[in-house]
Amino acid sequence: MQMALTSRIALHGPPTSDPEDFFGSALGVIFPDDVTNQHGDADHSLLYTSPHLPRPLHIALADPHRENDRKLFSHYLWNASLLLAEFVEAGTLRIPLDLGLGRLGPSDFDATGLTCLEVGAGTALPSLMSALLGAKDVVVTDYPSDTVLSTLRKNVKVNAKPENSPSSILAPVTVEGHSWGELDTPFATANRNRFDRVFVCDCLWMPWQHANLHKSIAWFLKDASARAWVIAGFHTGRQKMSGFFEDEVLAEAGLELESIWERDCDGVEREWVWDRGQEDVSERKRWLVVGVLRRRTSSAIEG
Template structure:
C-alpha cells in the first residue's frame, strides 16, 4: 500500500460481488498500480491520523442520474488526501508530512499550510476532507461547496457537520465559529453565496478539480472571486495526473491565470509516497501507472503591481 492511502479503510458491508473482489485485489495483482479514487455508496471510508483522537467516518453519495455520476463527487480522491496531510502538517508544526521526508528545496516550507485562525472555502469539495481537517485544527470559518446536486450536497453536508466537532479534534485546537455547506457552480457569481462572500477568504481550496479543461476558466474565476485581497491570501490547488498531465498543466498557464489577477507562487509535483520533484508541464510519453502516482501541487496568489513605489492589487 502506498503511504498516501495508508490512513484509509473501508467501512460498510463486505464485498460479495465478483467485481468488488477484483477491485479489492488490484493492489496485489498490480503492485505498482495506484488507486486514485476511494469508496462508493455501499462502502464508506474511515480516515485515521495519529494526530487526531479518533477516526473520521466519511459516507459517499449515492448518485443515480448520469449527470450526477459525471461529477465524480461521490469518491474521495488522492488530491484531497494530500491536501489534508499538508494542512495537518502545517497547522500542527510537523517537520515533515506524515509520510516520508520531502526532497529539499522543491516544495515550500510546510508551515505555509497553517490554517490557524483563518477563513477557508473549498470548491468542488467531494468528501471535503481538507476542509474537515482545517475545521478540526483551528480554522475560524469553514465554507464547503460543490456542484448543486441534491444527493451530493446532502451527503457532503452530513459528513462535514458530523465530523467538524470537538470530539474529533486534538485537545485545545478546535476553534471554528461557523461551518457552512452550500452548492456552488464554478463561475456562477450572482448567487447569494457568491455575492455575500466576495474576497472573504484567506484560503481557497480545490482538490482534483482540474480534469475538465472546459471548466478551467470558471474555476479560476471562482477562485479569484472568493480569495481575499490581503497579502497573505492564497489558493491551494492540487490535481492528480491520472486523467492526463496536459489537463493539470493547462489550468496553471500563466496568461490564463493573469486574466483573473492570479499567479503561481509555488508549483511542484509530489508522488503517493511523499517524494517531491520539480514541476514539468510536459514530460513526453509517460508510463500510465507511473504517472498516476504523481500529483501537481500549486499555490496561487494575487498579482500585485507596483504603482509609484507602493504595492497594491
C-alpha cells in the first residue's frame, strides 16, 4: 500500500515551548484531513527515514535572520522535495511505483550514473538521495546567500557519507550559489550543457522568475536525452505556477513538456488541468504537479 508522502518525516530536537509551534503541530489532530506541506524550523532538524537507507538522514534548516533570506522560503522542507526524493529512490532502486497518469514508469526517475543538478535546492533532499543511490555526480545550488548555502553545506557534510548509502558508494556532491537566469558567472559558464538531470522542487510560486528559471534549466541540460524533473505544490494557487508550463514560454527557452500530471500526498493521481475553478485551500495543499521537461525537438520548433 502507498504510504503517505509525509510519513517519512519527523522533527528532531528539543521540545517546543512556542505556543505557535504547539498549534502548528496540533493541526493534524484538529483537522485530520489537513496536510502539512512545509516541514521544520530552525530550532529542529528533521529526520528523513527510508526503509531503503541504512539510517535516517538528518536535515538541517536555515535560520534566516535577514528579510531577503526569509522571502526565499528555503528554511523549510516542502512536499515537492519529499515527492522527488521518493521518485528518485523508486526509479534508481527499481521499486514499484504507480505513475500511470504520467505515462512514465519508475525507471524514468533512475539517477544511476547520471550527472544531477538541483536548483533552488533548499534542503537538497532529492540531491542527497541521488548521491546515495547511484548518481555519478551531484551539484546542489540555491540563491547565493550565506545563510542558505551554509545550511546546504551542512546537510551535505552530515548526510553525504558512504555509510548512508545502501551500496556504500557515494557520488561526489558540491554546493554552489546560483541565481536563476544569471548565466555569466564562473559556475554557470563552466557547467553549461553538463547535466543529465535538473531537479526543480517548489520553485514555481514566483511567476516573475519563471523566465529566468527556464533559462537556467535550458542552459544546464546536457543534450536531447537530458530531462528536468519539476515538482511543485498548489499551496500558493494554481494560477501562480501554471504559467511555467505554457508551451509558448517554454519554447522561448528551447524547452518543451514531455509529460505532466498531478499527484496527491497519498499517491492518488489525476490528469493535469490548467484551471479547476475555485479550489479549496486545504484540498489543494494535498496536490502537487509533476512535470518533465526536455530540450525542444526540431519538429516542435518548426511547428
